[in-house]
Amino acid sequence: MNTQTDQILPFAGILEQAAASLPGADLDWVRAMRIRSYDRYVELGIPTVRQEAWKYTRLKTLEDTVFSPYHGDSNQTVDVLPGIHAASGAGVRLVFVNGHFRADLSNQEELPAGVILENLAATMIRDSNWLESQIANPLLGAAGSLESLNAAAMHDGYVLHVAKNVVVVKPIEVVFVGGLSEGPVASFPRNLIVLDEGAEARIIVHQCSAGTDASFSNTVSTVSLGQNARLSLATLQEEGDDATSVSTTQVECARDSAFDSMTLSMGAQLSRTEQHVALAGEGSSCRLDGAYLMRGSSHCDHTTLVDHLVPNTTSNEMFKGVLNDESRAVFQGKIVVHPDAQHTDGRMLNKTMLLSDRAEIDTKPELEIYADDVKCAHGATSGQLDETALFYLRSRGIPEAQARNLLVQSFLGEVIERITDDVLRDTITEKVVGWLPTGGQSS
Amino acid sequence: MLEIKNLHVTVDGTEILKGIDLSLGSGEMHAIMGPNGSGKSTLSYTIAGRAGYDVTEGEILFKGQNIVDLSPEDRAAEGIFLAFQYPVEIPGVANTTFLKEALNAMRRHRGEDELDAMQFVRMLREKVKELGISDDMLKRAVNAGFSGGEKKRNEILQMSVLEPALAVLDETDSGLDIDALKIVADGVNRLRNPERSMLMITHYQRLLDYIVPDFVHVLAHGRIQRSGGKELAQELEKNGYAEFTKTDAAA
Numbered sequence: 224m225n226t227q228t229d230q231i232l233p234f235a236g237i238l239e240q241a242a243a244s245l246p247g248a249d250l251d252w253v254r255a256m257r258i259r260s261y262d263r264y265v266e267l268g269i270p271t272v273r274q275e276a277w278k279y280t281r282l283k284t285l286e287d288t289v290f291s292p293y294h295g296d297s298n299q300t301v302d303v304l305p306g307i308h309a310a311s312g313a314g315v316r317l318v319f320v321n322g323h324f325r326a327d328l329s330n331q332e333e334l335p336a337g338v339i340l341e342n343l344a345a346t347m348i349r350d351s352n353w354l355e356s357q358i359a360n361p362l363l364g365a366a367g368s369l370e371s372l373n374a375a376a377m378h379d380g381y382v383l384h385v386a387k388n389v390v391v392v393k394p395i396e397v398v399f400v401g402g403l404s405e406g407p408v409a410s411f412p413r414n415l416i417v418l419d420e421g422a423e424a425r426i427i428v429h430q431c432s433a434g435t436d437a438s439f440s441n442t443v444s445t446v447s448l449g450q451n452a453r454l455s456l457a458t459l460q461e462e463g464d465d466a467t468s469v470s471t472t473q474v475e476c477a478r479d480s481a482f483d484s485m486t487l488s489m490g491a492q493l494s495r496t497e498q499h500v501a502l503a504g505e506g507s508s509c510r511l512d513g514a515y516l517m518r519g520s521s522h523c524d525h526t527t528l529v530d531h532l533v534p535n536t537t538s539n540e541m542f543k544g545v546l547n548d549e550s551r552a553v554f555q556g557k558i559v560v561h562p563d564a565q566h567t568d569g570r571m572l573n574k575t576m577l578l579s580d581r582a583e584i585d586t587k588p589e590l591e592i593y594a595d596d597v598k599c600a601h602g603a604t605s606g607q608l609d610e611t612a613l614f615y616l617r618s619r620g621i622p623e624a625q626a627r628n629l630l631v632q633s634f635l636g637e638v639i640e641r642i643t644d645d646v647l648r649d650t651i652t653e654k655v656v657g658w659l660p661t662g663g664q665s666s
Numbered sequence: 667m668l669e670i671k672n673l674h675v676t677v678d679g680t681e682i683l684k685g686i687d688l689s690l691g692s693g694e695m696h697a698i699m700g701p702n703g704s705g706k707s708t709l710s711y712t713i714a715g716r717a718g719y720d721v722t723e724g725e726i727l728f729k730g731q732n733i734v735d736l737s738p739e740d741r742a743a744e745g746i747f748l749a750f751q752y753p754v755e756i757p758g759v760a761n762t763t764f765l766k767e768a769l770n771a772m773r774r775h776r777g778e779d780e781l782d783a784m785q786f787v788r789m790l791r792e793k794v795k796e797l798g799i800s801d802d803m804l805k806r807a808v809n810a811g812f813s814g815g816e817k818k819r820n821e822i823l824q825m826s827v828l829e830p831a832l833a834v835l836d837e838t839d840s841g842l843d844i845d846a847l848k849i850v851a852d853g854v855n856r857l858r859n860p861e862r863s864m865l866m867i868t869h870y871q872r873l874l875d876y877i878v879p880d881f882v883h884v885l886a887h888g889r890i891q892r893s894g895g896k897e898l899a900q901e902l903e904k905n906g907y908a909e910f911t912k913t914d915a916a917a
């Protein structure tokens with residue numbers, strides 16, 4: 224039962240405080256979902272390092288900081304919003320500040336027919352039945368504690384629904400800005416992406432901080448891909464040093480659909496990005512990529528679970544990271560090949576470069592295979608910068624700092640090159656160069 | 667150009683070079699031959715300034731200046747180039763980018779203007795043609811997936827772009843087929859001039875038919891055992907290194 228007997232449960236009483244003012248207060252199913260989820264959260268408590276899945280990541284900030292949910296003036300001016308395609312203001316973009324939707328900063332126009340892009344609160348009003356069918360049932364009962372907390376406390380988020388055979392050519396950008404408040408603030412974004420048969424879309428999510436206040440965000444995203452649908456999802460996590468950010472993404476792939484994700488983690492005091500992909504239709508595939516750059520005492524955790532449930536499915540994961548100072552990274556990747564899932568092709572790779580001897584990586588790749596005709600491979604390596612390569616570059620006249628940077632870029636290049644969107648790839652390369660210890664020298 | 671005096675070098679606590687004396691005049695081509703493990707690569711790394719190759723005694727004078735305390739990049743900027751026995755693969759860094767960075771880093775160091783992209787490409791195109799290096803090899807990442815012979819040719823390309831005053835070639839001929847050997851030898855010969863000295867490490871007399879050295883030295887057991895003209899190489903080809911192995915036992 225509750226393992227937190229020695230401390231107060233964070234966010235205890237959140238429902239009494241806020242349920243009436245939360246979106247969906249007038250919807251029976253939302254109220255029921257909140258109550259059941261809250262009960263489950265109370266039962267499970269906040270994850271602790273005594274649990275296998277949280278062995279390497281401790282949500283310390285929840286132990287010593289009291290975060291108040293929802294409040295935080297969402298009408299503050301935000302000077303600079305990150306944007307790649309939408310930078311000029313011309314692209315499609317949804318913006319959330321401290322978890323609140325900001326219509327004034329968003330642009331939902333320019334979308335083709337058959338595409339719904341709106342905030343969750345709007346969907347509750349417009350089509351509550353559809354929303355219920357998408358998010359109410361699957362989670363309850365099996366959900367983990369943070370997912371349950373999110374389901375109890377969810378406030379707003381983005382909803383994308385693309386109708387059959389509609390291709391959204393331009394990427395959709397979603398910006399979550401935090402840290403803009405007086406005092407520690409918590410937010411519980413809840414996102415939903417549904418692509419019907421043959422639909423295609425690309426989403427770029429920015430998670431960033433505009434202020435320096437402590438923040439806690441607990442995000443849940445649900446992705447459902449119909450037959451032949453394709454989604455590419457990039458998440459650029461550049462939150463401030465006082466941010467704690469946990470997110471869970473649940474993906475279900477129908478026949479011949481494809482889910483591609485790229486996660487760039489370079490901010491936050493602590494971040495955990497958890498992805499669960501169920502390859503439930505024959506011919507479906509997923510690619511989970513990630514790059515992480517940590518310094519100071521930052522901590523990032525990438526946890527993935529891929530379930531190969533039926534024959535002929537493919538998964539490919541590559542997470543590469545660079546750790547400086549006393550930063551720490553965790554990679555937990557698990558591929559499960561279920562008994563029916565013959566001809567599964569599952570690959571997983573985690574490589575970390577340690578730039579400091581105080582940095583630490585904990586990596587745990589796992590394969591669980593219950594079918595006999597499968598191709599699966601996993602690997603994990605970590606090490607310092609290659610001294611021979613460093614000498615090679617320096618012997619060609621390249622100064623040491625620049626040579627180190629080139630080698631870091633070279634190391635991360637392997638995963639960054641897999642990004643097919645040229646603009647996104649260049650942006651991420653620039654961010655990597657900007658992150659480099661000496662400010663970097665573009666090549 | 668290069669004067670090495672009583673050079674002792676220790677690697678990981680083991681003394682590998684035990685008193686090397688070697689002198690290269692301007693424009694001279696010297697060959698170093700010697701059995702495996704005799705310290706040839708150690709000497710080349712030490713000249714280029716690799717960390718971990720500790721000079722415990724002696725000095726390396728380059729253009730009259732002792733370079734023992736200079737960083738590898740400073741030595742490169744002064745005009746020292748090492749063609750590696752095992753060139754390193756740098757995935758994700760395009761060969762062209764790398765060459766341009768290297769050249770411009772040195773030009774900056776020397777207070778010269780950097781070449782812009784246009785000037786650089788024009789210059790590169792000339793060199794590439796001479797060495798039979800494909801455009802594809804330039805676009806690809808540095809040495810990544812290159813064949814052994816392609817890597818060696820790439821080293822020579824770097825040398826011709828960087829135009830060093832002293833080139834140390836560590837077994838640049840190893841792993842080359844006959845045609846590639848000729849291309850590489852032509853490339854090296856084209857770079858020979860009265861201001862440029864070269865130190866060529868090789869196991870094969872064959873190379874010396876194409877690149878005729880002014881002097882040949884035999885390195886064994888961390889010392890130059892004998893020096894002579896190009897006929898010394900022929901003698902080694904016939905008799906092997908047995909004689910020098912004995913010399914050491916007596917010493």
Ligand SMILES: Nc1ncnc2c1ncn2[C@@H]1O[C@H](COP(=O)(O)OP(=O)(O)OP(=O)(O)O)[C@@H](O)[C@H]1O
Nearest residue numbers: 677678680682700701702703704705706707708709
């Ligand atoms: N880190 C090290 N610690 C101890 N001994 C080393 C180390 N590195 C090299 N050596 C030794 O130094 C000696 C000289 O090596 P070196 O590579 O210079 O030989 P070489 O003459 O270039 O040989 P080859 O013809 O095979 O290329 C060898 O016996 C080698 O084992």
Ligand SMILES: [Mg+2]
Nearest residue numbers: 706707708751
């Ligand atoms: Mg050698």
